[in-house]
Amino acid sequence: MLDAEFFRRWMTATAASVDREAERLTALDSPIGDADHGSNLQRGFTAVVTALEKEAPDTPGAVLTLAGRRLISTVGGASGPLYGTLLRRTGKALGDAAEVTEEQFTDALRAGVDAVMALGGAAPGDKTMIDALVPAVDALAESFGAAKTAAEEGAVATTPLQARKGRASYLGERSIGHQDPGATSSSLLIGALMEARDE
Amino acid sequence: MSESPDSTNQFVGIVLVSHSAAVAASVAELATGLAGGETTAPVAAAGGTVDGGLGTSAELISAAAASVDRGAGVAVLTDLGSAVLTVKALLAEGDELPANSRLVDAPFVEGAVAAVVTASAGADLAAVEAAAAEAYTYRKA
Numbered sequence: 001m002l003d004a005e006f007f008r009r010w011m012t013a014t015a016a017s018v019d020r021e022a023e024r025l026t027a028l029d030s031p032i033g034d035a036d037h038g039s040n041l042q043r044g045f046t047a048v049v050t051a052l053e054k055e056a057p058d059t060p061g062a063v064l065t066l067a068g069r070r071l072i073s074t075v076g077g078a079s080g081p082l083y084g085t086l087l088r089r090t091g092k093a094l095g096d097a098a099e100v101t102e103e104q105f106t107d108a109l110r111a112g113v114d115a116v117m118a119l120g121g122a123a124p125g126d127k128t129m130i131d132a133l134v135p136a137v138d139a140l141a142e143s144f145g146a147a148k149t150a151a152e153e154g155a156v157a158t159t160p161l162q163a164r165k166g167r168a169s170y171l172g173e174r175s176i177g178h179q180d181p182g183a184t185s186s187s188l189l190i191g192a193l194m195e196a197r198d199e
Numbered sequence: 200m201s202e203s204p205d206s207t208n209q210f211v212g213i214v215l216v217s218h219s220a221a222v223a224a225s226v227a228e229l230a231t232g233l234a235g236g237e238t239t240a241p242v243a244a245a246g247g248t249v250d251g252g253l254g255t256s257a258e259l260i261s262a263a264a265a266s267v268d269r270g271a272g273v274a275v276l277t278d279l280g281s282a283v284l285t286v287k288a289l290l291a292e293g294d295e296l297p298a299n300s301r302l303v304d305a306p307f308v309e310g311a312v313a314a315v316v317t318a319s320a321g322a323d324l325a326a327v328e329a330a331a332a333e334a335y336t337y338r339k340a
Contacts, residue, residue: 076254
């Protein structure tokens with residue numbers, strides 16, 4: 001079973017991972033974006049960790065809902081509402097249970113990913129975070145490790161794609177050959193699930 | 200444009216969200232100036248991030264919407280990407296924007312002028328939204 005403490009560790013591990021990889025995310029965002037993905041997410045997840053330390057919500061749903069709200073408020077770029085919606089909708093889908101099963105979490109995360117697709121209008125293959133999140137959710141039924149691998153492979157697989165959403169879409173064919181920064185940061189979020197359990 | 204102001208004279212509020220504080224403020228000034236008249240509908244600019252950078256601030260958007268809410272609804276116009284997504288996410292949140300707030304699908308500058316002129320004539324939210332959206336149909340070439 002996964003409790004509120006697990007989800008707090010997930011957010012903390014994500015923040016640490018984003019800290020470590022911020023420069024790489026921004027470097028990926030330089031040729032096809034506006035070179036702020038790393039610093040934007042760093043600001044957002046730092047705010048999430050601060051908020052969780054202060055408020056200490058006691059259910060999985062409340063942890064993720066709070067995290068989502070903080071991301072929407074603090075990120076400043078499109079990744080704020082997108083990641084914010086992902087976590088908030090996942091949290092809402094978990095309801096107010098004190099503990100949830102991995103199956104319940106998988107279903108809730110799928111609802112969150114669906115909400116992100118609805119918000120941004122992106123589908124798999126558009127070279128966005130969806131290309132990491134959809135295979136990750138599919139693999140989550142197997143294990144956290146399988147989800148991590150699927151997300152990382154999904155992020156790498158965005159490289160030959162042409163962007164159809166966001167600023168990168170203005171570049172047309174010039175977006176081809178660059179790994180998508182949003183799919184890459186999504187693989188960090190999914191990868192942090194394993195760290196949250198190992199602690 | 201056909202509606203007359205109701206008895207309490209409550210204007211629809213307009214919020215202009217841009218990635219740039221200067222763009223949002225200038226478009227607000229342009230739209231208010233072109234609306235002319237003695238009294239114009241309340242317009243608030245929510246441009247850039249809280250620290251003055253380029254981007255979108257949910258905080259500034261919520262504050263701007265609250266500042267123009269007179270009870271007749273709030274029309275929110277945006278420029279690009281994260282501005283659109285942030286407003287949609289705030290609307291989905293439910294309690295971050297005044298009741299009867301709406302993201303209006305319109306070109307930013309032309310839509311803002313149409314929205315402010317229409318709202319200042321006392322039109323309701325649906326009429327303001329329609330006027331702003333109609334700006335899309337004006338072709339320039």
